[in-house]
Amino acid sequence: MSVETDALLQEVKENIEAAQNYRSELQQRLQGLSQARKQVRGSSSHTRDALHRHFQELQTSLGRVLTERLGALLQEVDVIERESISPLDDCQKLIEQGISSADELLREGEAAIRCGISDREEKLCHFTKKALHIQLDSLPEVPALVDVPCVSAQLDDSLLRVMQEYVSRHGNVSSHPPVQIEELVERPGSISVHWCKVDEDFTPQEFRLQYRRSNAPQYEDVYVGKDSEFLVLHLDAHTDYLFRVCARGEGRTEWSPWSIPQTGYTTLAPHEWCPGVDGYILSSRRNIAMRSDSTQGGEGSCVLYSSSPTYFCGQTLTFRIAAAGQMHSQDSLGVCADNRGGVESLQRDQAVCISTSGAVFVNGKEMTNQLPAITIGSAVTFDMEVVSLFPVSNNNNPNDGGTFKLRVTIGSGNREVVFDWLLDQVVDSLFFGCSFAHPGWKVLVF
Template sequence: MGDKNEVVETLNAAKSYLNHLENLNKQLENAEKQICDTSKESERNIETTFSNLLTNLTEILLNRKDILIRKVQKTRKQSLAPLEASRSDIFSNIEKTKKLIREGQSLLNSSRENLDEFSQKSSFLGSLPAIPELKEVPFISFHYEPNLESELLDICSQFGDVSRIAPVQISQTVEKPGAVLVEWQSVDDERCVDIQEFRLQRAFGDVISEKHLETNFFDCYVGAETQFLVKDLHPNQLYSFRVCCKFEGSSDWSPWSLPQVTKTTIKPFSWASNKDFVFADGNKIATPVKEMPSLLLSDGPQFAVGYSVEFSYLEFDNKCSTIALVAAKDATDIKEIKSSSHSYFALDTTGEIYVDGVKKSTKLPEAAKGLKICFMCELINDDKVRVNIDTCNKQVTYDWQICKTDKLYFAALLKSPASKIMVE
């Protein structure tokens, strides 16, 4: 029996080992495919780019040549016109002079009765047309800057490059409610300190399997940070992300990173239905329909450690309202925010902060229309979290004694229909 068990264990180990080997082989196949596919695509891009460049450069140079030749021809025509007029005068006088010589020779062999007429005809002799000196007429020439030619040839000789891999790559994508946190890092250790800014783009769908979707990439972040929370995403919908960078002193962006395809399965933050409110934008915006409405709660325990939630007062009634994170087992346990029956982390519109019944010494700016308040929660240990509140470029941080597995709701206590709040 012992031998059989050993054989079974060996078989199981062998199957597990085989599975690992097959997975590794699959990874190798994917790596080989990526190298071959991207190299072939790069070859096609090089062929297309240089073919277009050659066509365009040839067309530009031929056009420039024709322009210069036409300029030479126009200059020649304009310069010859006055010389042609002078030549016409000279030829006319040559003919008149030859005719006069013939008449004179005839007079010498005959009677001299027509001497007076002959003398009158000779009056033009000695009158010569004005002919410009060579230094006064155009000396047409073609010239160009040899340095410019060298510069053009140098640019052409260094046009384009081939990168083994882009200098910055997406390192991680993290699902958030209706959003994805995209993080990236430099893979070029030598030049990472020279990076001036990053550029993150998003496309709808899977661009790896559907190349044509690359045309819908658009910027969603440009800046110096190495992460960005991409919001307003549809749950369970695939999105593609890519990032590039710009080095200090350069105006050109680097090649794009490998595209990363991901999705969020977590629905966006929203308010639970409540008869005392009207809702808009997928229940993200809530407006009371009566004075002193009931407590406004999130649509379930949507908040968790590692999340951030932003509240915006779209309209404000100048009455004391409250927003909060509430730790409770069930929404039915939450009758009001500041209750001893559950843990809470609250901020009044007066700027006062309350944590589990304790009013904190730090006070934030008072609320106003358009104000945005962001709650961020990070784990310290199994029984403690740290909450940061950001508003008006000010931040406060307090620890909150709750279990990391506690269900967290967000809540708002508004006072009148003149107020309106949005959650993101």
């Protein structure tokens, strides 16, 4: 086979491979297009159902309210009519009794006139006495029409106009939610959720974040507030979670439509304190440690380390103080290269830490820069990045001696300190720890 044939055959093979890749890419785009079409049609169908359901509920509720109000007004009419007619009925009975008595008296008077002369005087006297008894000059009082209730209803015709105007503005349909989840960042046992608004005309007043396991039936609220990011804690590693966010517009009471759900997961094991250390009580998830009275009694402390070296450079390690006790100069929160025992504080070699007074220690030496004192609610953060590695051995093995330099940023309150931390060996991950001399301190790590 000639060289030209070989080159042509190679070009054909390359074209075939390129065509296969091209077809694969087109098929993936076709699949993406199908998912997009499914989202449009699915969300449209869901929105139609929601609109029908909402307005049907409004019609039912409004009809019930109108019926109840009509019934109450009709009942008021009935009460007024009943209370007003009763005295008129009594007056009518009295008048009818008077008419009956007058008719009877007339008949007796006419009979007395027509009777014979022998009985006339007796009957005339009896008639006269009876007429005096009836009191023909006393008439019952009939109320004037102005004093009698004239029932009417005052109905504001503008109500219908106001309702029509309000209903005409009620609800809105949008093609895109005003806020969307922008980024999901895995953290140890947690996920940092970041979102942003995508509608320039929408002014958010506060946000609402929900999440659920991918196989769970319902979402649950995890955050409501003004921030556009939130760290969702207590998540299981290698488990899919769905996140969605909505917002309440400025001056509005209703929430906006939910963002398109985003799936996130963390592969990082959660930070945990080491169990079984004398003087410390841990929560069920081992992410909260509380300094208790030591079973050995007496003042002093030992370091409580993490259960394993789970902190890696490039992450943010946070200690949040949930309760505070009495301060001591040996108190410390920090990160270390090892979990050596027999020490009372992280204010030692191969460790960086901050004391409860705000003093910062690097390899056991106190820095001149100081952070605010630690109190209830304080959040202390540690951020680290690798700066350089200076090998000193001949075989250039970075794990065989050398100086490992990390750039450390410790933040507390609205202040932070930045410095370089030198270690005598390369470490892939670091321990964290704390030490408190007095009981009452409670710290959450994440």
